[in-house]
Amino acid sequence: MEAWVRFSAQSQAKERLFRAAQYACAVAAEALRRNGGGGGAVRGLRQLEAHLGLGRKLLRLxxxxxxxxxxxxxxxxxxxxxxxxxxxxxxxxxxxxxxxxxxxxxxxxxxxxxxxxxxxxxxxxxxxxxxIVNLSRDAYEIRILMEREAAGKRAKGSENGCQLRADNGLQQLGLRLQIQLRILIRVLRNNPPLLLDVVKNACDLFIPLDKLGLYKTNPGFVGLCGLTSSILSILTILHPWLKLKP
Structure with a gap:
């Protein structure tokens, strides 16, 4: 309860709640439309989505x-x-x-x-x-952590048998990709703030791409991306240790 009180006292937290509700309306409206729902219900959800968006803009002043x-x-x-x-x-x-x-x-x-x-x-x-800059920063941090992880493995002399000599260049490339993938998974699993930031930024990326006409999808997909990133943002506010720093 104390965490919720602190959360609700922040204007950013309220804006995130409005954002989650706005995109939830977009997802619900698109689902109703695709399933042949009543036009009145769809229009009502669209209007609510617009009102929530306007409220968010007020909170961002x-x-x-x-x-x-x-x-x-x-x-x-x-x-x-x-x-x-x-x-x-x-x-x-x-x-x-x-x-x-x-x-x-x-x-x-x-x-x-x-x-x-x-x-x-x-x-x-x-x-x-x-x-784009946020994702570039995420990629940079992932590369640094992967290099440290790989250096630590080499220092210990244990790559779990993945340093075996391959018969040809293609096999060597496959082994290297396997090693990099394992290191990437380990790095993201051991760094929840970085993983959440990557997922959040990747989800948010589809919103301006769609609005600017650079990569058109559909309102339901955009709404789902916005809802997902909003929930992740709310988690980082409720649990500050999940927020990527600095």
Whole structure:
């Protein structure tokens, strides 16, 4: 109960709940449509999805400043690659939130003549850039951990028999791929925060790709990806040790 109280007191946590509910509505609406459900129910779920999305935009007002502060802190990271990736991710998030705030003013009627489609595309472009940088950072961390794992195995002189000489180049390539796959699985299994971050970013990636028309899927799939990443985000808020640092 104490963890839930702390969770509900955070604006980011409330935004994640709104996000999960929004994408759950998208999944439910698409499932109803595919199964021949009533048009009224589908329209109701679509309207609820839109209202939840508007509520999320309200909760994100001011998030640009938080992202800029996070970027200022990440400049001091000692690792050059991490410093570049984390700082660039925060800067793209700041621009994404700024465009999203402008879009909110148009949707609420404060600026009725705002070109909402243009600002929506701008926000999703910054969102896509941030996710690409996040996945690049994940790949970098995975590579570092895999190199350490492989070095440790070589130092102990135990590769579980995988260092046997192969008869030809193809077999050698197959053995190397098996070794790398085993190391990758071991690294991700031993680092839950990194695994969750990879899955979350990979799921989120389909959202801007679909919205920008770069990789069209369907509302149900996009909703499922958004719902999955939202649940993972909620887990990292409830259990801070699951959040990838820095």
């Amino acid at each position: 001011g998030s640009s400043a938080e992202a800029l502060e996070a970027a200022k802190r990440s400049i001091h990271l000692s690792d050059t690659v991490l410093r570049f990736c984390v700082t660039l991710s925060h800067l793209n998030r700041a621009m994404y939130y700024a465009c999203d705030n402008v879009l909110w003013t148009g949707k609420t009627g404060l600026f009725p003549n705002l070109d909402q489609e243009k600002w929506s595309h701008r926000s999703f472009r910054y969102y896509l850039f941030a996710l």
